[in-house]
Amino acid sequence: MSKTTATATAALAHATEFLDFVNQSPSPFHAVEESKKKLEKVGFIELKERDSWGDKVEPNGKYFFTRNKSSLIAFAVGGKFIQGNGVSIIAAHTDSPCLKIKPVSKKEKFGYLQVGVQTYGGGLWHTWFDRDLSVAGRVMVESEDGKHISKLVRVEKPILRIPNLAIHLVDRTSGEAFTFNKETHLTPVLATSAKVLNEKVTGKEEVEKHHSVLVELLANELSITGERIKDLELCLYDTQPSVIGGALDEFIFSPRLDNLMMSHCSITALIRSLENDTTLAEDTCIRMVALFDNEEIGSKSAYGADSHLLEATLRRLQAGKNPTAFEESIHKSFLVSADMAHAVHPNYSEKHEENHRPAMHKGLVIKVNANQRYATTAATSLEIKALAKKHGIPVQEFVVRNDMACGSTIGPILSAKLGMRTIDVGAPQLSMHSIREMCGTEDVQHSIQLFNAFFQEYQHLDQKILVD
Numbered sequence: 004m005s006k007t008t009a010t011a012t013a014a015l016a017h018a019t020e021f022l023d024f025v026n027q028s029p030s031p032f033h034a035v036e037e038s039k040k041k042l043e044k045v046g047f048i049e050l051k052e053r054d055s056w057g058d059k060v061e062p063n064g065k066y067f068f069t070r071n072k073s074s075l076i077a078f079a080v081g082g083k084f085i086q087g088n089g090v091s092i093i094a095a096h097t098d099s100p101c102l103k104i105k106p107v108s109k110k111e112k113f114g115y116l117q118v119g120v121q122t123y124g125g126g127l128w129h130t131w132f133d134r135d136l137s138v139a140g141r142v143m144v145e146s147e148d149g150k151h152i153s154k155l156v157r158v159e160k161p162i163l164r165i166p167n168l169a170i171h172l173v174d175r176t177s178g179e180a181f182t183f184n185k186e187t188h189l190t191p192v193l194a195t196s197a198k199v200l201n202e203k204v205t206g207k208e209e210v211e212k213h214h215s216v217l218v219e220l221l222a223n224e225l226s227i228t229g230e231r232i233k234d235l236e237l238c239l240y241d242t243q244p245s246v247i248g249g250a251l252d253e254f255i256f257s258p259r260l261d262n263l264m265m266s267h268c269s270i271t272a273l274i275r276s277l278e279n280d281t282t283l284a285e286d287t288c289i290r291m292v293a294l295f296d297n298e299e300i301g302s303k304s305a306y307g308a309d310s311h312l313l314e315a316t317l318r319r320l321q322a323g324k325n326p327t328a329f330e331e332s333i334h335k336s337f338l339v340s341a342d343m344a345h346a347v348h349p350n351y352s353e354k355h356e357e358n359h360r361p362a363m364h365k366g367l368v369i370k371v372n373a374n375q376r377y378a379t380t381a382a383t384s385l386e387i388k389a390l391a392k393k394h395g396i397p398v399q400e401f402v403v404r405n406d407m408a409c410g411s412t413i414g415p416i417l418s419a420k421l422g423m424r425t426i427d428v429g430a431p432q433l434s435m436h437s438i439r440e441m442c443g444t445e446d447v448q449h450s451i452q453l454f455n456a457f458f459q460e461y462q463h464l465d466q467k468i469l470v471d
């Protein structure tokens with residue numbers, strides 16, 4: 004095998020592993036569950052936030068915990084860690100824009116059973132029309148002894164669809180643009196009432212907030228009866244799986260790249276950085292991945308980046324005899340905020356500033372913004388660029404045009420809260436927030452390699468990035 008073929012094969016293997024992750028993760032709850040499985044497989048121990056960690060967390064140990072089953076923090080403690088030392092952190096988010104089932108979703112119109120949905124985040128909603136949709140998330144189930152337990156659930160077959168209006172019926176006087184109302188036109192169809200009557204699927208009193216056909220489908224998945232389902236938290240998702248695409252296998256066509264790709268790469272890099280035990284045994288720092296929920300709606304929730312979740316965790320890890328260990332450690336720690344970036348679009352290239360047009364396969368994009376929509380500074384980006392160069396991993400840079408609005412992410416929120424050195428990075432993609440996005444195959448590997456190097460070498464980088 005030639006060197007280039009071997010490299011391409013390795014890149015494809017990384018991309019395929021990511022496809023599995025995204026295909027298994029139709030909701031934030033599933034993404035957390037999948038990450039948890041990966042961590043447990045390599046010996047990470049689950050902690051609970053409500054327990055004392057005093058006698059549990061030790062040097063050379065690997066741990067994680069989840070909050071609301073939709074956010075997760077995992078960390079490995081260096082063998083030479085002492086209170087007051089730094090933490091190398093990569094943070095990403097588990098949520099993506101989607102449609103969520105309303106608390107009372109039952110609707111019926113002109114012989115169609117429909118399901119009421121709410122928009123979550125800033126999705127490109129027109130891309131949700133004519134897709135073969137289904138539901139995933141969690142349901143609250145009443146157990147035999149009357150307790151309520153939450154269960155992950157996913158219906159695999161396509162059961163919902165938001166039909167487009169035929170071209171012949173579109174009001175052509177309104178021009179070419181397809182417009183719709185998010186409340187009245189974005190309601191998926193579940194079944195026809197004639198069919199439901201025929202099949203004698205009778206509505207039960209307890210479930211009258213939702214169509215009983217829907218509740219029965221969920222109950223079947225869980226092998227329980229419909230009456231035991233007391234509440235639902237369900238996202239709609241596209242049943243078309245994530246795939247490798249492009250003439251030369253150079254693309255990933257996929258839902259939820261933003262931000263399951265960075266979630267996957269950070270967890271994978273953390274695991275990979277621990278493959279050689281010696282590197283952790285010699286580490287003076289803690290390596291950490293934080294996956295937050297609710298980034299798409301501004302991060303302000305008990306499971307989002309704008310909560311005390313990360314700070315509380317860092318404080319617990321520094322608790323001990325030294326009363327200022329937490330404050331000291333903040334200044335020895337570093338946060339990589341990893342969230343997808345915009346690749347230049349071939350037909351809308353004018354949307355990018357001329358010297359900053361991120362391309363696929365060219366590695367992570369370092370995002371810089373003078374107005375602090377991104378938390379990157381010259382000092383933080385310099386060292387990450389040096390690290391990438393040392394390992395031969397490509398990286399690129401991005402600033403938004405001065406005349407354009409700029410998205411934001413968890414980096415500035417966390418950096419403002421904690422006062423920690425931060426860099427904002429992300430792999431380049433197109434169609435962000437569409438139901439089907441795309442990115443470059445090789446950037447999965449580029450991201451994992453850089454994150455892995457960051458974890459393994461952070462203790463030596465720290466000294467180089469002194470910003471007093």
Ligand SMILES: *[C@@H]1O[C@H](CO)[C@@H](O)[C@H](O)[C@H]1NC(C)=O
Pocket residue numbers: 031071073236296297306
């Ligand atoms: C947990 O997370 C989900 C998904 O973001 C959210 O809908 C729910 O309100 C959260 N809180 C609780 C208490 O379940």
Ligand SMILES: *[C@@H]1O[C@H](CO)[C@@H](O)[C@H](O)[C@H]1NC(C)=O
Pocket residue numbers: 279280281282
């Ligand atoms: C593991 O890491 C140590 C320290 O960096 C190094 O000396 C050793 O060669 C590595 N072992 C393997 C099997 O790569």
Ligand SMILES: *[C@@H]1O[C@H](CO)[C@@H](O)[C@H](O)[C@H]1NC(C)=O
Pocket residue numbers: 349350351352
């Ligand atoms: C879109 O792509 C085509 C083909 O490359 C090109 O001719 C055209 O100029 C592009 N349009 C814009 C607005 O960049």
